[in-house]
Amino acid sequence: DVKVTQSSRYLVKRTGEKVFLECVQDMDHENMFWYRQDPGLGLRLIYFSYDVKMKEKGDIPEGYSVSREKKERFSLILESASTNQTSMYLCASRPQATDTQYFGPGTRLTVL
Amino acid sequence: TQLLEQSPQFLSIQEGENLTVYCNSSSVFSSLQWYRQEPGEGPVLLVTVVTGGEVKKLKRLTFQFGDARKDSSLHITAAQPGDTGLYLCAGVLGQGAQKLVFGQGTRLTINP
Numbered sequence: 001d002v003k004v005t006q007s008s009r010y011l012v013k014r015t016g017e018k019v020f021l022e023c024v025q026d027m028d029h030e031n032m033f034w035y036r037q038d039p040g041l042g043l044r045l046i047y048f049s050y051d052v053k054m055k056e057k058g059d060i061p062e063g064y065s066v067s068r069e070k071k072e073r074f075s076l077i078l079e080s081a082s083t084n085q086t087s088m089y090l091c092a093s094r095p096q097a098t099d100t101q102y103f104g105p106g107t108r109l110t111v112l
Numbered sequence: 113t114q115l116l117e118q119s120p121q122f123l124s125i126q127e128g129e130n131l132t133v134y135c136n137s138s139s140v141f142s143s144l145q146w147y148r149q150e151p152g153e154g155p156v157l158l159v160t161v162v163t164g165g166e167v168k169k170l171k172r173l174t175f176q177f178g179d180a181r182k183d184s185s186l187h188i189t190a191a192q193p194g195d196t197g198l199y200l201c202a203g204v205l206g207q208g209a210q211k212l213v214f215g216q217g218t219r220l221t222i223n224p
Contacts, residue, residue, distance in 0.1 A: 040215060043200065099143060100145070101144065105153050105154050
């Protein structure tokens with residue numbers, strides 16, 4: 001079974017703090033993704049990575065950065081958290097040969 | 113504007129009833145996926161449809177891909193409380209595309 005884990009299920013941070021969200025997958029997938037999920041908007045892609053040290057901007061990259069130093073780990077960084085970044089953050093991984101994405105359980109981030 | 117329009121966004125029906133969820137776009141997709149997401153979990157893939165006009169069945173769930181590959185539907189027969197969840201459609205644009213485009217989601221509640 002593919003397993004995608006995220007470092008925290010719930011996180012509360014203050015405005016201006018630097019926030020790290022970690023995602024680890026155990027299936028040697030090349031591709032990894034970070035989404036945010038908001039009611040009525042579905043999932044919106046923030047960043048994705050198709051290889052170690054490679055990253056591509058998604059649809060809403062502003063205010064975020066990412067890091068992929070190892071194949072199994074993809075980190076999302078909020079340099080200076082703001083209240084409009086309060087959301088559910090979902091990480092996913094995908095092997096090269098398919099379109100199927102495997103999702104982690106999500107991190108519900110609240111920025112006060 | 114949403115590339116994939118999903119309707120309805122909310123649906124609450126009684127156990128035993130039938131329902132259909134729609135996913136529409138003006139864009140052509142190389143394939144389209146349906147995911148289900150339960151509270152506190154990430155989305156899980158239900159099915160992928162690839163060919164225009166394709167119909168796939170998963171027990172009481174029937175998925176159809178439009179002839180022009182711009183739209184899809186999910187029909188549930190004799191809904192049960194276990195079908196409750198958030199249903200998401202997601203389209204792949206172009207062959208080998210790295211990204212999925214998600215609809216807003218349909219929150220389905222089946223009342224006993």
